[in-house]
Structure formats: structure tokens, C-alpha cells
Amino acid sequence: MIVIRTKHDIQTTYLYHYSEELIKEAKSKGFNVVQIEGNKISEATLRSRIKNRKPNFLFFNGHGSSTALFDNKGKEFINTKSADVFEDTVTYTIACSCLEGLGAAAVDKGCFAFVGYKKPFWIARDHKYESRPLEDNVAKPIIECSNVIVKSLIKGNAVSESIRKSHEKAVDNILELIYSKEPLAPASLQALVANDSVLDFKGDASAKII
Amino acid sequence: MSKMEDAEYIKKLVKERLHAMPPDVSFSVGHFGDYTRDELIQEVDQATEVGKAAIEMQIDFIRKMPRLLNPQ
Numbered sequence: 001m002i003v004i005r006t007k008h009d010i011q012t013t014y015l016y017h018y019s020e021e022l023i024k025e026a027k028s029k030g031f032n033v034v035q036i037e038g039n040k041i042s043e044a045t046l047r048s049r050i051k052n053r054k055p056n057f058l059f060f061n062g063h064g065s066s067t068a069l070f071d072n073k074g075k076e077f078i079n080t081k082s083a084d085v086f087e088d089t090v091t092y093t094i095a096c097s098c099l100e101g102l103g104a105a106a107v108d109k110g111c112f113a114f115v116g117y118k119k120p121f122w123i124a125r126d127h128k129y130e131s132r133p134l135e136d137n138v139a140k141p142i143i144e145c146s147n148v149i150v151k152s153l154i155k156g157n158a159v160s161e162s163i164r165k166s167h168e169k170a171v172d173n174i175l176e177l178i179y180s181k182e183p184l185a186p187a188s189l190q191a192l193v194a195n196d197s198v199l200d201f202k203g204d205a206s207a208k209i210i
Numbered sequence: 211m212s213k214m215e216d217a218e219y220i221k222k223l224v225k226e227r228l229h230a231m232p233p234d235v236s237f238s239v240g241h242f243g244d245y246t247r248d249e250l251i252q253e254v255d256q257a258t259e260v261g262k263a264a265i266e267m268q269i270d271f272i273r274k275m276p277r278l279l280n281p282q
Contacts, residue, residue, distance in 0.1 A: 009238075009243070010238055010244045011238035064240070070241060095240065096239075119263070120239050120263050120267075122240075123237070124235060124236070124237050125235070125236050125237075125238065126234060126235065127235075127236060127246075178278065178279065183231075184231070184232060184234070186231055187235040190267060190271050191267075193270070193274055193278065194270065194271065197270065
């Protein structure tokens with residue numbers, strides 16, 4: 001599998017830290033994890049790694065739009081014209097709004113399944129934990145649910161099952177947040193509901209990465 | 211109520227709901243950036259792209275609330 005992670009602002013830094021456990025878990029399950037990060041993120045690097053490693057799973061953490069993914073400098077590095085890069089893979093992007101345009105183009109060009117978000121991906125957070133994202137209990141229940149997709153796929157579950165598991169985790173967290181007495185819980189709740197309702201996929205529901 | 215009054219009412223509702231949150235919360239909204247509670251209220255007020263996204267999120271949340279309380 002190839003993990004592409006940007007880290008150049010608060011949101012991408014949060015996603016970066018929360019994806020560490022996913023990489024560890026994938027490695028512990030025997031996945032050969034290739035990481036493309038920081039200034040190494042480019043279309044050329046990605047194509048080269050794909051050519052050499054032939055991954056069946058691509059996981060992107062960072063910013064996106066309806067038609068593109070952005071690199072560590074905030075510039076487009078993959079768009080609908082280069083969506084053939086996703087051919088013969090299951091791809092998951094934790095990024096804003098990628099699914100409808102980029103996801104559809106990817107599937108048209110041979111991607112088995114593209115999982116992503118139809119609208120902006122929200123992270124609510126507590127100022128106090130900006131430098132310690134993993135201790136931020138406002139962000140945690142939100143990112144936990146988006147990470148379930150990766151955890152489920154590396155266990156061998158299909159795309160549809162992985163999305164179902166993410167929704168189930170979201171329901172658990174939503175109920176916990178609704179009845180929470182934490183003053184910032186409503187912020188987590190609203191962001192989580194927003195993300196959960198726009199998580200979806202294009203392509204083959206039964207696609208798996210193992 | 212006219213459409214303009216509706217839009218103003220929704221804007222006011224969303225601003226009030228955001229204002230009810232403690233000031234130490236921030237929202238990261240993808241490539242739009244990172245906003246404190248008060249900055250997000252300002253974006254809603256000015257009807258910017260991120261302000262519109264915040265309104266959509268809040269309205270969607272209000273619509274879904276009854277189902278969230280009874281997920282069965």
C-alpha cells in the first residue's frame with residue numbers, strides 16, 4: 001500500500017499524527033507500506049512508486065477539491081486528467097469534496113473503488129491541543145471514524161463493509177457526544193455528523209485490498 | 211416570509227448556534243483553512259464560501275438531529 005501524507009497546516013498535521021497508528025497497524029499485518037510525504041509528494045513520484053510497487057491500496061491524507069488532490073505546498077498534483085494513476089487500486093482520500101469529480105474520474109479510468117467525501121471534511125479542535133493533536137478529545141472522535149475505513153480495509157473487509165463500520169463507529173460517537181457534558185462536545189458532534197453524511201464511494205462495493 | 215428574510219433568519223440561527231460554543235474551539239475546513247469560532251461567525255456573516263459551508267453543515271445537522279437521537 002502507498003500512504004501519501006501532507007503536513008503543512010493544522011488540519012493536515014492533525015491527520016498526519018492520527019494516521020501514524022494506521023501505518024503501524026498495516027505494517028503489523030504484513031503490508032509493505034510505502035510512504036510519500038512532504039516535498040516528495042508529486043505526480044511523478046507517485047507514478048514511479050506505483051510502477052515499482054504495484055500497490056492495491058492508495059491512502060491519501062490532505063487537502064482536496066472536487067477535481068484534485070493538493071501537495072504539501074497546496075498545489076494540485078493529481079486531477080481528473082491524471083486520475084488513471086488510481087488504476088487497479090482501491091483508493092481512500094481523507095480530503096475535502098474529492099469523491100464526485102475525482103473519484104468518478106478515477107473509477108472511469110480503472111480504479112476498483114474510490115472512497116472519499118462529497119463535501120468539505122471538517123475537524124473541530126481545541127486550541128489548547130494544537131501542538132498535541134493526539135490528546136485533543138474534540139478532534140479525536142471525528143478522525144477516529146474516518147480512520148475506521150483504513151483499519152477495516154487492511155483487515156480484509158470490502159469497501160461497502162468498511163464504510164458501514166465507519167458509520168457504525170460514527171453512531172456510537174454521536175450518541176456519546178450528544179449526552180456528553182464536555183463544553184466542546186457540540187463542535188465535535190457537528191463536524192462528525194457533517195463528515196459521516198458525506199462519506200461514500202464510487203466503483204465496486206465488493207472491492208478489497210487483500 | 212420572503213426568500214431574503216429566510217436567508218437572513220438562517221444566517222442568524224447559524225451564528226447564534228456557533229456563538230453558543232465556547233471560544234476555545236476551532237474548525238479546520240479543508241483547504242479553506244482554520245477558523246476560530248468568532249472567525250467562522252464572521253465568515254457566515256459575510257456569506258463567504260466557508261461561511262456557506264458552515265451554514266450548510268448546521269442546517270444539515272438540525273435536519274438530522276431527530277434521527278441522531280433515535281438511530282434505530
